[in-house]
Amino acid sequence: MARVKTDERIVVAMTELLRRQGYAATGIKQVVDAAGAPIGSIYHHFSGGKRDVAAAALRQSGAAYGELVGMLLAPHDDIAEGIEAAFVSAADTMADTGWLNMCPVATVAGEIADTEPALRTVAAEVIDAWVEQGTALYLSRGLTEPDAHALILAVVASLEGAFILARTQRSTAPVLAAGRAMGAYARALTAHPETSGSTTAAPA
Amino acid sequence: MARVKTDERIVVAMTELLRRQGYAATGIKQVVDAAGAPIGSIYHHFSGGKRDVAAAALRQSGAAYGELVGMLLAPHDDIAEGIEAAFVSAADTMADTGWLNMCPVATVAGEIADTEPALRTVAAEVIDAWVEQGTALYLSRGLTEPDAHALILAVVASLEGAFILARTQRSTAPVLAAGRAMGAYARALTAHPETSGSTTAAPA
Numbered sequence: 001m002a003r004v005k006t007d008e009r010i011v012v013a014m015t016e017l018l019r020r021q022g023y024a025a026t027g028i029k030q031v032v033d034a035a036g037a038p039i040g041s042i043y044h045h046f047s048g049g050k051r052d053v054a055a056a057a058l059r060q061s062g063a064a065y066g067e068l069v070g071m072l073l074a075p076h077d078d079i080a081e082g083i084e085a086a087f088v089s090a091a092d093t094m095a096d097t098g099w100l101n102m103c104p105v106a107t108v109a110g111e112i113a114d115t116e117p118a119l120r121t122v123a124a125e126v127i128d129a130w131v132e133q134g135t136a137l138y139l140s141r142g143l144t145e146p147d148a149h150a151l152i153l154a155v156v157a158s159l160e161g162a163f164i165l166a167r168t169q170r171s172t173a174p175v176l177a178a179g180r181a182m183g184a185y186a187r188a189l190t191a192h193p194e195t196s197g198s199t200t201a202a203p204a
Numbered sequence: 205m206a207r208v209k210t211d212e213r214i215v216v217a218m219t220e221l222l223r224r225q226g227y228a229a230t231g232i233k234q235v236v237d238a239a240g241a242p243i244g245s246i247y248h249h250f251s252g253g254k255r256d257v258a259a260a261a262l263r264q265s266g267a268a269y270g271e272l273v274g275m276l277l278a279p280h281d282d283i284a285e286g287i288e289a290a291f292v293s294a295a296d297t298m299a300d301t302g303w304l305n306m307c308p309v310a311t312v313a314g315e316i317a318d319t320e321p322a323l324r325t326v327a328a329e330v331i332d333a334w335v336e337q338g339t340a341l342y343l344s345r346g347l348t349e350p351d352a353h354a355l356i357l358a359v360v361a362s363l364e365g366a367f368i369l370a371r372t373q374r375s376t377a378p379v380l381a382a383g384r385a386m387g388a389y390a391r392a393l394t395a396h397p398e399t400s401g402s403t404t405a406a407p408a
Contacts, residue, residue, distance in 0.1 A: 020318045020319065021228070021315075021318065021319045022226065022228060022314075022315040022316075023228075024225070024226060024227075024228035024229035025228035025315075025319065099317070099318075101314075101317070101318065106314070106365070106368050106369075106372075107311075107314035107315060109368055109371070109372040110226075110305075110310070110311035110314050110315070110367075110368040110371070110372075111225075111226040111229075111311060111314070111315045112226075113303070113305070113368070113371040113372055114224045114225065114303075114305065114371070115224065115225045115229065120371075120372055123372045124372050124373045124374075127369060127372060127373060128373070149381075150381045150384065150385075151381075151385070153369070153377060153378050153381035153382070154362065154366075154378075154381045154382050154384070154385035156365070156369065156378075157362050157365035157366035157368075157369050157378045157379075157381065157382045158358065158361050158362035158365055158366075158382060158385070159365065160365035160368060160369065161310070161360070161361040161362055161363065161364035161365025161366065161367075161368070162358075162361035162362075162365065163314075163365075164310050164313055164314040164317070164361075164364060164365070165310075165331060165357070165360065165361050165364065167313070167314070167317040167318070167324075168310075168313040168314075168317055168324055168327045168328050168331060169328045169331060169332070170328070173357060174357050174358075174360075174361045175361075177353075177354045177355075177357035177358045177361065178357070178358050178361045178362060180354065180358070180389075180398075181354075181355070181358035181362070181385070181386065181389040182385065182389075184388065184389045184392040184393075185384075185385040185386075185388045185389055185392075187392070188388040188389075188391070188392060189388075194384075
C-alpha cells in the first residue's frame with residue numbers, strides 16, 4: 001500500500017488540530033508529532049512554517065466542505081427542501097460525532113481575523129468560492145442572480161453561526177432552527193423575487 | 205474622579221484582548237499590562253487565573269451585548285422591521301469601526317468549545333440568556349412560544365455567523381443578507397405560525 005505523502009499527512013494533522021483547538025493553541029511541534037513527520041520536513045514542504053500549513057489546511061477543508069454542502073443541496077429540485085435537508089444532515093452528524101467542529105474555516109477565521117491577515121485572506125477566498133458555487137446552483141434552480149447571491153450568503157452565515165451555537169450548547173436545536181428559517185426565506189424568494197435592493201447592489 | 209477598580213480594569217482588558225485575538229493567544233501577563241495592574245492582583249481577584257478572568261469577561265460582554273440587541277429590537281412593533289434594523293445597525297457599526305469583533309462570546313466559544321469545558325459552559329449560559337430574553341420579547345409581540353424560541357435561535361445563529369463572514373471578507377454584505385433573510389422568516393412566522401414541529405419539541 002502506498003504511504004500517504006509527508007506534506008499531505010502534515011496538512012491533515014493541522015486540519016484536525018485547527019478543528020479541535022484553533023490556530024494559536026496549535027504548535028508546529030504538535031503538528032509534526034501528530035503527522036509522524038520529522039520537524040525539518042515542515043520547512044522543506046512549507047517554507048512559511050505554521051502559517052503556510054494552516055493556509056493549506058483551510059484551503060483543503062474549505063474545498064472538501066464546499067463539495068459536501070453542494071452534494072447535500074444538489075439532489076433537491078426544490079431550493080427550500082434542499083436547504084432544510086442539508087441543515088438536518090449537519091445536525092445529525094454533529095450529534096453523532098460528539099459535536100465535531102464541522103468547519104474549521106469559520107472558527108479559525110473568527111479567531112485570527114484581526115491578527116493574521118494572510119490567513120484571513122485565505123479564509124475569505126474559501127468563503128468566496130462557496131458563495132460562487134451556491135449562487136450558480138440557485139441560478140440553475142431559477143432564482144435571479146441577486147437573489148441567488150443573497151440566499152447563499154445568508155445560508156452560509158446562518159450555518160456557520162449555528163455550528164458554533166450547537167457546539168457551545170451541545171444541542172442540535174440551533175442548526176435545526178437556522179435550517180427552518182433559511183427554508184422559509186428560500187420559499188419567500190421563490191414566491192416573491194426581491195431583485196431590487198439586493199446584496200450585490202449594496203456597497204460594502 | 206474615582207479610579208476604576210483593579211478587578212474591573214482586568215476584565216475590560218481581557219474582553220478587548222479576547223475580541224481581538226481570542227483565548228489561546230492571550231497571556232495573563234498581557235492582560236495585567238493592558239489593565240495597568242500588578243500580576244499578583246490577578247490571583248487576588250480571580251483565584252482561577254486566566255480562565256476565571258475570561259469567564260468574567262464573557263459574562264460581562266454577553267450581558268452588555270444582550271442589552272444592546274434588546275434595545276435595537278424593542279422599539280419596533282413589527283418583528284421583521286426590528287430584526288432588519290438591528291442587522292443594518294450592526295453592519296454599520298462594523299464598517300465604521302474597521303470590522304470590530306462585535307461579540308467575543310461566539311468567537312471564543314468557537315475556539316474553545318472542545319478544549320475548555322468550564323468556559324464553554326459560561327458561553328452556553330450567556331447564549332441561553334439571550335434566547336430567553338428574545339423569546340420573551342417575541343412572545344410579547346404575539347408569536348407563539350415555540351415560534352418565538354425558534355426565531356430568536358435562528359436570529360442569534362445567523363447574526364453570529366454573519367459577523368464572522370463580515371470580518372473575514374471585510375464586507376457588510378453577509379450581515380445585510382442575513383438580516384433580510386431573518387426578516388423574511390419573521391414575516392412568514394407572523395403570517396403562518398408553525399407551532400407544530402418546533403425547536404423546543406425536538407430532542408437535542
